[in-house]
Amino acid sequence: MREDQPFNSYLWDMVCSELAEVVGYEYVLTSEVDRLAYAVDIMWIPQMWVDQGLKPALPDLVVLPGTVNEVAAVIKIANRYRLPVVPCGGQSGSQGGTLPVYGGITIDIKRLSQIVEISEQAYTVTAQGGINGQHLEWALNRQGLTLAHYPASMHTATLGGYLAARGSGVLSTKYGKAEDMVLSLQVVLPTGEIIRTLPTPKHASGPELTGLFVGSEGTLGIITEAKMRVDPLPQTRRFRSFLFPNLSSGLEAGKKIMLQRLHPAVIRLYDPYSTAKVVKRVIGLDVEGVYIVIGFDGPEELVALEEKLAWEICLSFGGQDLGSEAGLQWWEHRYDFYYPPFVKALPKLFGTTETQTTYDNIEQLYSAKKQAIEEGFRDWNAHYYGHFSHWYPWGVMIYDQFMVENPPDDPHEAISLHNRMWAASVRASLANGGVLNEHHGIGLKLGWFMPEQYGDAWNLLLKIKQSIDPLGIMNPGKLGFGPPL
Numbered sequence: 001m002r003e004d005q006p007f008n009s010y011l012w013d014m015v016c017s018e019l020a021e022v023v024g025y026e027y028v029l030t031s032e033v034d035r036l037a038y039a040v041d042i043m044w045i046p047q048m049w050v051d052q053g054l055k056p057a058l059p060d061l062v063v064l065p066g067t068v069n070e071v072a073a074v075i076k077i078a079n080r081y082r083l084p085v086v087p088c089g090g091q092s093g094s095q096g097g098t099l100p101v102y103g104g105i106t107i108d109i110k111r112l113s114q115i116v117e118i119s120e121q122a123y124t125v126t127a128q129g130g131i132n133g134q135h136l137e138w139a140l141n142r143q144g145l146t147l148a149h150y151p152a153s154m155h156t157a158t159l160g161g162y163l164a165a166r167g168s169g170v171l172s173t174k175y176g177k178a179e180d181m182v183l184s185l186q187v188v189l190p191t192g193e194i195i196r197t198l199p200t201p202k203h204a205s206g207p208e209l210t211g212l213f214v215g216s217e218g219t220l221g222i223i224t225e226a227k228m229r230v231d232p233l234p235q236t237r238r239f240r241s242f243l244f245p246n247l248s249s250g251l252e253a254g255k256k257i258m259l260q261r262l263h264p265a266v267i268r269l270y271d272p273y274s275t276a277k278v279v280k281r282v283i284g285l286d287v288e289g290v291y292i293v294i295g296f297d298g299p300e301e302l303v304a305l306e307e308k309l310a311w312e313i314c315l316s317f318g319g320q321d322l323g324s325e326a327g328l329q330w331w332e333h334r335y336d337f338y339y340p341p342f343v344k345a346l347p348k349l350f351g352t353t354e355t356q357t358t359y360d361n362i363e364q365l366y367s368a369k370k371q372a373i374e375e376g377f378r379d380w381n382a383h384y385y386g387h388f389s390h391w392y393p394w395g396v397m398i399y400d401q402f403m404v405e406n407p408p409d410d411p412h413e414a415i416s417l418h419n420r421m422w423a424a425s426v427r428a429s430l431a432n433g434g435v436l437n438e439h440h441g442i443g444l445k446l447g448w449f450m451p452e453q454y455g456d457a458w459n460l461l462l463k464i465k466q467s468i469d470p471l472g473i474m475n476p477g478k479l480g481f482g483p484p485l
């Protein structure tokens, strides 16, 4: 029995018993230490809060269902008692999407981790939403296949989390974001109904329902199964890197590669600060200035031709060829930045504020964000830097970051600074043709900007939410949706 029961003890015992009837007693977690484990993701605020010995908002209960029917039954119980439900995958999200800010039941779906079918004829995999990303990739690799979705968090994140947050991997320029890979979903709605969307999203039968749930961050239902398209493992993968005289020439080269419809698996262009901070310090390349790495994969002959054409484009914009070794070194160390000793850590204050826009806006967007951070927070000696990755035929994403080495000690002052920096950064994005976010989601952190981004269309999103989740119990407070009704 817990000492801090959220509602009267008779009801609490009823809820626990009912949940245990559904999932089994061992899969209903009530201890404080278990609940604390579900009170944080990698958003800076709860991490800082816990680091200072303060207590974050805890879920009242955590359940780990093992089947889709159990997920549905748990949600029906939550409806009966009007308890908030927070879907949870690998908790690697950076936007506070799994924070139980209104308490309630956190549903961890990692026990739904089965591969239902790998079809070598259709080039598809159907798997449950809680499967770990790396496990899924290994299973596909054993059959000569790949999902080719390689976020830096794939060892932790889940398939459902990839889709719920509209994630993007390092090879997205060729293989697309998670939203481009998904064909069909099974979803448990906030009322406990289980639905399946059409077998593929390429239909002309009305609005596309798979897309409605992709990026919904657990606010419209729980993704319990997804059918994804897969690719054969490439015959070869090669990288080449260059130094450009300035950012403009690097951006022009990348744009031309995309407009010529070459299919690079990766293009990553670093601004000078990032070249120094990441490419030189972490990757270990002795370079300065604007560094770009370009990678191609697939059949040998095609890769050789695409690499040659990209090489010519880079040279024509003043690129200095660093050869393939420097590119390969980048590939082998591409995730080191996210792990000790290189990962940014408390007490530093930092945020990744990535956005995207069309090519005509991109330099202006970058400059406006740099100015908003470095001039707006000069007193804090704030740094802004970034790289350009996830390239499209129409534009490109900026993966940009801000950092303050010595934020205030007082947690409330630190949070105030954090929120002001986020506000300055995302407002600079919105004012310059960008969006709140490109692939990390909105979560709790950026929810309050959703009306600003959507304008008149925000009301429509609210109505969709209200009709699918009439009690407002599904991940309340996220994506800008309010508390439970």
Ligand SMILES: Cc1cc2nc3c(=O)[nH]c(=O)nc-3n(C[C@H](O)[C@H](O)[C@H](O)COP(=O)(O)OP(=O)(O)OC[C@H]3O[C@@H](n4cnc5c(N)ncnc54)[C@H](O)[C@@H]3O)c2cc1C
Residues within 6 Å of the ligand: 041, 042, 086, 087, 088, 089, 090, 091, 092, 093, 094, 096, 097, 098, 109, 129, 130, 150, 151, 152, 153, 156, 157, 158, 159, 160, 161, 162, 163, 164, 165, 166, 167, 168, 169, 170, 216, 217, 218, 219, 221, 222, 223, 224, 338, 439, 440, 441, 443, 475, 478
């Ligand atoms: C070191 C590091 C590197 C990262 N690099 C990348 C990167 O390269 N690319 C990238 O895209 N992201 C990256 N991320 C962010 C994060 O890993 C992604 O957002 C990932 O997709 C989240 O998956 P998850 O399973 O951990 O989801 P969680 O953090 O558990 O949840 C994220 C959101 O999705 C909801 N959700 C989770 N599962 C479901 C489900 N089955 N149904 C409905 N809603 C659900 C949650 O309620 C929450 O709102 C990184 C994170 C870390 C820690």
